[in-house]
Amino acid sequence: MSIFSDLPSLLALHTSHISLKQTLELQTHFGQLNVAMLASKEELSATEILKPKQLDRLFDSEQPKQVEEAMRWGEQTGQNWLAFGDDAYPNLLQSIDDAPLLLATRGRFELLQDPQIAIVGSRHASKQGALIAQDFAQYLSSQGLTITSGLALGIDAAAHQGGLKGIGKTIAVVATGLDRIYPAANQTLGRQIADEGVMVSEFPLGTKPLSYHFPKRNRIISGLSVGTLVIEAALKSGSLITAKTATDQGREVFAVPGSINNPQAKGCHQLIKQGAKLVESGQDILEELSTQLQHSLTPQTLDLFEDTSTENQTIKNYSPPVQTAILEHIGYEPIGMDELVVLSKQPVYEIQSQLMLLELSNRIEALSAGRWRRLN
Numbered sequence: 001m002s003i004f005s006d007l008p009s010l011l012a013l014h015t016s017h018i019s020l021k022q023t024l025e026l027q028t029h030f031g032q033l034n035v036a037m038l039a040s041k042e043e044l045s046a047t048e049i050l051k052p053k054q055l056d057r058l059f060d061s062e063q064p065k066q067v068e069e070a071m072r073w074g075e076q077t078g079q080n081w082l083a084f085g086d087d088a089y090p091n092l093l094q095s096i097d098d099a100p101l102l103l104a105t106r107g108r109f110e111l112l113q114d115p116q117i118a119i120v121g122s123r124h125a126s127k128q129g130a131l132i133a134q135d136f137a138q139y140l141s142s143q144g145l146t147i148t149s150g151l152a153l154g155i156d157a158a159a160h161q162g163g164l165k166g167i168g169k170t171i172a173v174v175a176t177g178l179d180r181i182y183p184a185a186n187q188t189l190g191r192q193i194a195d196e197g198v199m200v201s202e203f204p205l206g207t208k209p210l211s212y213h214f215p216k217r218n219r220i221i222s223g224l225s226v227g228t229l230v231i232e233a234a235l236k237s238g239s240l241i242t243a244k245t246a247t248d249q250g251r252e253v254f255a256v257p258g259s260i261n262n263p264q265a266k267g268c269h270q271l272i273k274q275g276a277k278l279v280e281s282g283q284d285i286l287e288e289l290s291t292q293l294q295h296s297l298t299p300q301t302l303d304l305f306e307d308t309s310t311e312n313q314t315i316k317n318y319s320p321p322v323q324t325a326i327l328e329h330i331g332y333e334p335i336g337m338d339e340l341v342v343l344s345k346q347p348v349y350e351i352q353s354q355l356m357l358l359e360l361s362n363r364i365e366a367l368s369a370g371r372w373r374r375l376n
């Protein structure tokens with residue numbers, strides 16, 4: 001149970017843009033939060049805890065209507081308010097210095113407690129960058145990790161799409177109220193995330209996509225995640241803000257390198273120079289985080305990291321004859337199921353079984369759109 005049990009009071013504070021820190025200060029000053037909520041505007045002003053604009057919002061005549069609307073919104077199926085301290089409030093996010101007082105959620109809010117990897121990058125992603133983001137996301141999601149991003153165009157959208165294809169699914173942290181989906185081009189994707197994953201916001205209902213909300217949103221993306229992966233980011237990029245908040249929160253930062261002639265790669269190169277870990281595959285991330293994720297990864301994935309002895313690696317790299325036959329047709333360029341059926345002359349169910357074994361033994365990597373490529 002939350003340390004705050006009065007949801008209407010919390011929603012009144014939330015719609016007035018009053019922070020968790022200020023709420024705790026009010027509770028300390030008045031002894032109980034409900035006592036603070038009964039105080040007059042003058043009494044609250046005398047504490048010097050709240051700013052004049054916050055006081056004006058708190059005592060605005062429209063305030064009760066906003067709270068009532070928020071209460072009704074939270075009573076709809078699949079929609080919830082999570083208060084700081086709730087059992088369902090994500091533990092990792094609760095540990096950051098400026099955790100949100102309330103979170104609005106649409107969808108499977110239990111995913112917020114699952115291990116997450118943030119994937120962020122340019123809104124103006126190249127086709128190759130978007131494919132890389134989707135491939136990373138699908139692979140990591142297939143290993144049981146939830147993919148967290150910001151529902152922006154470009155890399156974010158590709159990451160969400162890849163996450164939806166795995167068992168880990170995806171979380172969209174947005175910079176608006178959850179009564180809208182922004183940008184409009186991602187309306188369909190947003191609805192799919194609400195159905196299969198979860199959408200999250202710390203902003204009151206009705207909040208518009210204002211520019212200064214996005215950096216605040218970014219600290220939640222990194223705060224929910226054990227690590228943040230940046231793919232295609234310019235030197236002046238919101239993704240670098242997310243990487244910085246991840247570093248400030250003590251989380252890992254990863255970056256995918258690119259061409260030195262690509263301005264969308266310069267931000268990633270800068271992160272690598274500053275200590276971010278260069279990664280070329282989802283496997284690189286799993287190896288880096290295997291200790292932190294040992295209670296969360298699928299047993300098959302963990303098994304790949306538990307024993308690095310020569311004998312064990314020989315066993316893991318061994319492929320039965322049928323797998324070897326399939327592997328002969330898989331190169332370093334992506335190949336799809338249709339081509340494998342034609343080349344191997346084996347039934348689809350047999351190929352699928354062997355592909356899974358090859359993937360678990362780290363011989364191949366699953367990509368987006370039902371494609372695979374050789375790893376070694």
